[in-house]
Amino acid sequence: MPTFKGRCTPNFKLAVIRGVAQFRPMPSDWKDYQEEAASFFRSIGLNASTDVAVNGVRTSHDVDVLVKSTHAGFDAIWIVECKHWKTRVSKLHVLALREIVSDVGADRGILLSEEGFQSGAIEAATLTNVRLTSLAELRVSAANDIYEARFYNLLARTDDCNTRYWAIPKRDRIDHGLRPDITGGDYSSRMAIDLVRELLSEAFRRRYPFKFDGYFLFVIPNSRLEFKEFNSPKDVFEIVEPIVSDLERRLTKAEAALAVAKAGQSNDPSKKAVVEKPATATA
Secondary structure (H helix, E strand, O other), rough: OOOOOOOOOHHHHHHHHHHHHOOOOOOOOOHHHHHHHHHHHHHOOOOOEEEEEOOOOOEEEEEEEEEEEEEEEEEEEEEEEEOOOOOOOOOOHHHHHHHHHHHHOOOOOEEEEEEOOOOOHHHOOOOHHHHEOOOOHHHHOOOHHHHHHHHHHHHHHHHHHHHHHHHOOOHHHHHHOOOOOOOOOOOOHHHHHHHHHHHHHHHHHHHOEEEOOOHHHHHHEEEOOOOOOEHHHHHHHHHHHHHHHHHHHHHHHHHHHHHHHHHHHOOOOOOOOOOOOOOOOOO
């Protein structure tokens, strides 16, 4: 797999990718190109459908390829637009895809073009959840795309953990080891959540390698962050996934214990309110 260092533009990468993938002919027309794109996503274990009408908040959208991924009960949705053109894609098409992604609530938009993108299009996609690429490049970088799909699932799982964490009273969070006491230095669920979110934020930028501040080591023992340099999505996933799984396990254990305690209180006669009988009149 080729690697790109420095400030390489999507068009420069595309030129290099073509040299790697030229042995595999591209589809001859738009419909075949669209089907080939869907076939690619299926080949890496994702669900892909073509010519799909997707309902958004404001209106319905006709989507070239709708890609779905499910992991640990969470869904990730990608909107893929295929431009089988002989010219580079303009900024307007990037802005249009951004609008669709926002209206539908998709996790990512992908704009495919084998001819590349105009400078305005590249600028419009920078630091957004819209990716500009080509089918040829996707074939080469499939492994990284799989990890990025997992990142969206990890982020959803982390958000769910955050909701569950704050639903537990503070004293119970301390008693069940979800957070340290004021003077303690034990495990911290909140720090675990912050750590995952920060690492995933760096991973979504795709600026490898990157280094990470190891201060979280003090609140998340055995998190393996002594390896502070991340060179690939795989490096990030191997750190983040165990942290999220461990947090889910801790929350589930605490919730189960609290449910048992609550059930015990409801069945304890000494905990039930005493109902006084009304006084009877005496002669």
